[in-house]
Amino acid sequence: MTEASPAELLEGPFTALADAVSTGRVTARAVAEESLARARKAQEAFGAFLSTNAEETLREADGVDRRVRTGERLPLAGVPLAVKDNINVAGRPSTAGSKILAGFVSPDHATCVARLVNAGAVVVGKTNCDEFGMGSSNENSAYGPVRNPWNPARVPGGSSGGSAAAVAARAVPLAIGTDTGGSVRQPASFCGLVGWKPTYGRVSRYGLIAFASSFDQAGALTRSVDEAARAFAVMAGADPKDSTALATPVPDVLAALLAGAGGRRIGLLAEASSAEGGLHADVKASFEEAAKTLRAAGAAVTMVSVPRVALAVPVYYLTATAEASSNLARFDGVRYGARKGDVSLAALYRETRSQGFGPEVKRRILLGTFALSAGYHDAYYGRAQKVRALLARDFTAAFRDVDAILCPTSPEPAFALGAKTDDPLAMYLADVFTVPASLAGIPAVSVPSGFSRDGLPIGMQFIGPGDSEPLLFALARVLEDASGALARRAPGAVS
Ligand code: GLN
Helix, strand or coil: CCCCCHHHHHHCCHHHHHHHHHCCCCCHHHHHHHHHHHHHHHHHHHCCEEEECHHHHHHHHHHHHHHHHCCCCCCCCCCEEEEECCECCCCCECCCCCHHHCCCECCCCCHHHHHHHHCCCEEEEEECCCHHHCCCCCCCCCCCCCCECCECCECCCCCCHHHHHHHHCCCCCEEEEEECCCCCHHHHHHCCCEEEECCCCCCCCCCECCCCCCCCEEEEEECCHHHHHHHHHHHCCCCCCCCCCCCCCCCCCCCCCCCCCCCCEEEEEHHHCCCCCCCCHHHHHHHHHHHHHHHHCCCEEEEECCHHHHHHHHHHHHHHHHHHHHHHHHCCCCCCCCCCCCCCHHHHHHHHHHHHCCHHHHHHHHHHHHHHCCCCCHHHHHHHHHHHHHHHHHHHHHHHHCCEEEEECCCCCCCECCCCCCCHHHHHHCCCCCHHHHHHCCCEEEEEEEECCCCCEEEEEEECCCCCHHHHHHHHHHHHHHHCHHHCCCCCCCC
């Protein structure tokens, strides 16, 4: 039996790594040591991590090695895992990228973390993110921005930018994030990774720090579709701790992974070309290339219209901010949050919240409070809720004609740091292709489809009806194979 090198294993798929740990060719501890060293480098180079705890990580790795020795079969044996800092990991800090949660230590695991750890994954660290998941560039973190390992002058996307950078830099093969309106899929596309958001309720929200509860879902970032599907298979499932978690059987994503696109009806999103601000030329070219690939693979590719996609950004930014204004009310310095000031109750709230929250979070709370306030509720929140329902109906109608919809994940590749920080509206508009699936509660998978002329990754997104994850992963495999993206390594990858 030949020994396997942790460094080599971290360059390959985590299935090979878990196999090496399971067969005793390498220990989970040796892999964890290598991953911790890489995490430190990814932190220095890109600001990917907010906290690590080497002692704790090695203790967990030893635990996995013990379980392997007793003969337990663990699908993720020794797989290093990075967790976005708005997802709870027992005994570790959860700041959600906010000053207001500085010093908070999670009492227990989020359900999705518990499932991954139970399957043998080892937590290497908590990753940087936009404050409370609010952002599309990871420039809204109270702890500094994250940089893109493909080009450090570019953003990694957001809000799960640290998770994306950690995987693209090859510090870990698996990271998890939350996706409220695209925060797993868009950073995956900016960093050349696969990222998925499940059908609403398929992955428990227990242990996620709430942003907008009717949208929030956990998802994973990996280099390959195969690993993406395996992460789904572990994370998905019913949970008595989340009343919105689905109790229906989890669709089998692994059985159908190699099903291909033959005979499938794929709709190219007609609204993609008319998106406000337009499509970047390289993204447009990659979209057309993807359509050709799917046709060549035997799919029937047509155009499909989801008319209210054009209204998705305003509807999302009204309803998600309304939910956020309510969810974030708990950070008052009494129940949660570092208390500031000791005078009257009003002053306590004012000081705690004005010092604790960053500018984007304040903007969202103001927007959401306004949308919900008496006199405006019907005009804004009420109307937005109605359009949300109509958008979901548009999707239902489209899925009578096609099995899945294809569109770019983002209208442009990773933009420069600072490019949109002075223009919140431009930042919001960048979410035009990711928020529709979130509003409708349906699953979507972003997969690398190619590269821009200046070497930045481009991602395409498959959107399908509820519980269509097996189909979406199989279709993503087809584009993955054709793009050759899996063979490319980010120039900033650490080793
Ligand atoms: N970019 C979107 C926003 O800022 C989505 C964020 C998310 O999915 N958490 O709200």
